[in-house]
Amino acid sequence: MRKIFKNLSLIDVKAEEVIEDGLIIVENGRIEYAGDFNRGYSEDNKAVDLGGRTVLPGIIDSHIHSLFDASPDPFGSLEEDSDSMITIKAVGFMEETIRNGVVAVRDMGGLDYLEFGLKKAIDNDLIPGPKMQVAGRLITMTGGHGHLIGREVDSPAEARKAAREQLKAGADFIKIMATGGVMTEGVEPGAPQLTEAEMAAAIAEAQKADRKTATHAQGTEGIKNALRAGIDSIEHGVFLDDEAIELMLENDVYLVPTLAAVHCIVEEGVEAGIPEFAVKKSEAVMESHIRSFQMAREAGVKIAMGTDAGTPLNLHGANLYELELMVEYGMEPLEAIRAATLTGAEMIGLDNELGSLEPEKAAHFVVIDGNPDENIRDIHFVDQVYKNGRLIR
Numbered sequence: 001m002r003k004i005f006k007n008l009s010l011i012d013v014k015a016e017e018v019i020e021d022g023l024i025i026v027e028n029g030r031i032e033y034a035g036d037f038n039r040g041y042s043e044d045n046k047a048v049d050l051g052g053r054t055v056l057p058g059i060i061d062s063h064i065h066s067l068f069d070a071s072p073d074p075f076g077s078l079e080e081d082s083d084s085m086i087t088i089k090a091v092g093f094m095e096e097t098i099r100n101g102v103v104a105v106r107d108m109g110g111l112d113y114l115e116f117g118l119k120k121a122i123d124n125d126l127i128p129g130p131k132m133q134v135a136g137r138l139i140t141m142t143g144g145h146g147h148l149i150g151r152e153v154d155s156p157a158e159a160r161k162a163a164r165e166q167l168k169a170g171a172d173f174i175k176i177m178a179t180g181g182v183m184t185e186g187v188e189p190g191a192p193q194l195t196e197a198e199m200a201a202a203i204a205e206a207q208k209a210d211r212k213t214a215t216h217a218q219g220t221e222g223i224k225n226a227l228r229a230g231i232d233s234i235e236h237g238v239f240l241d242d243e244a245i246e247l248m249l250e251n252d253v254y255l256v257p258t259l260a261a262v263h264c265i266v267e268e269g270v271e272a273g274i275p276e277f278a279v280k281k282s283e284a285v286m287e288s289h290i291r292s293f294q295m296a297r298e299a300g301v302k303i304a305m306g307t308d309a310g311t312p313l314n315l316h317g318a319n320l321y322e323l324e325l326m327v328e329y330g331m332e333p334l335e336a337i338r339a340a341t342l343t344g345a346e347m348i349g350l351d352n353e354l355g356s357l358e359p360e361k362a363a364h365f366v367v368i369d370g371n372p373d374e375n376i377r378d379i380h381f382v383d384q385v386y387k388n389g390r391l392i393r
């Protein structure tokens with residue numbers, strides 16, 4: 001089926017420019033044409049008039065936790081709730097996510113593979129939601145960050161086995177924990193955790209299976225351990241230094257800053273019911289986190305948008321808040337939009353399908369009632385969302 005959209009401003013994320021009088025032609029759920037109206041239009045009075053609104057490619061959130069409920073204490077909820085309750089909540093979260101313009105997500109660690117069923121249900125059109133990539137159990141050291149939901153390992157051999165288990169279960173990529181973090185009581189965000197050799201073993205298994213790897217990494221030493229081990233993306237990257245940034249550039253490693261995660265915890269605080277240890281640790285890292293993001297950006301590190309949605313008060317569906325923060329800390333609006341579309345697609349290996357509106361790619365796009373290229377806050381005025389050319393919202 002053919003659908004034509006006209007009277008729209010089109011954000012070209014590749015060129016980082018806006019095509020004022022744009023046209024989109026969708027054929028069987030794929031982009032046939034997206035560009036200048038005058039170059040693509042032939043007489044057709046069934047075109048959908050978008051009233052001058054702005055169209056951008058569907059957003060990719062490269063770091064979420066679909067099963068975390070964004071309550072003040074998500075790990076507490078996971079312990080309390082039954083599997084069916086956790087899953088039912090997550091169905092709602094994924095619907096909220098796509099309704100707000102996010103067409104693809106990377107799930108950075110679930111619980112007992114419940115998120116694998118969620119992914120399948122979305123793929124089979126049983127429920128609305130974004131396309132999901134899933135990691136399964138995150139791999140951490142015994143007692144390490146995220147151990148409540150992770151697979152604990154204490155040697156390269158165990159790390160290799162743990163990675164193989166996730167691949168066997170159907171993981172799209174492997175998530176490993178290079179350092180401590182704020183959400184697990186008793187671990188230090190700055191402290192290294194898995195060793196370089198342990199991470200290298202897990203990464204080797206992922207590479208053999210042609211899968212990407214991502215690491216939760218906050219402290220400098222752990223970040224460098226992960227980089228030397230051959231990681232594909234650094235998540236959070238709170239304490240970057242020049243050497244770490246140099247290694248990232250040399251090895252073409254992406255940064256997913258997840259600024260929203262720390263912001264939500266610090267803004268809402270203990271008064272909102274967030275555990276005190278998480279608030280204290282977040283306050284302590286916030287400044288370095290922002291500085292690291294700015295250093296990486298200035299050095300030219302590739303940055304993909306990720307929110308850590310599901311962590312305390314970091315709501316599913318509020319994903320676009322991250323773009324506001326990226327701009328607040330130095331990015332141009334179009335640069336942030338590119339991070340949340342094309343760069344994300346490249347990082348997760350789906351840029352043949354997602355990330356920009358180009359011929360052959362899936363017709364996933366968002367219609368915004370405003371000009372986010374001028375004022376990034378307009379990104380919140382999501383008017384319509386299309387997945388495979390079908391109206392979702």
Ligand SMILES: [Zn+2]
Nearest residue numbers: 063065108308
């Ligand atoms: Zn996370």
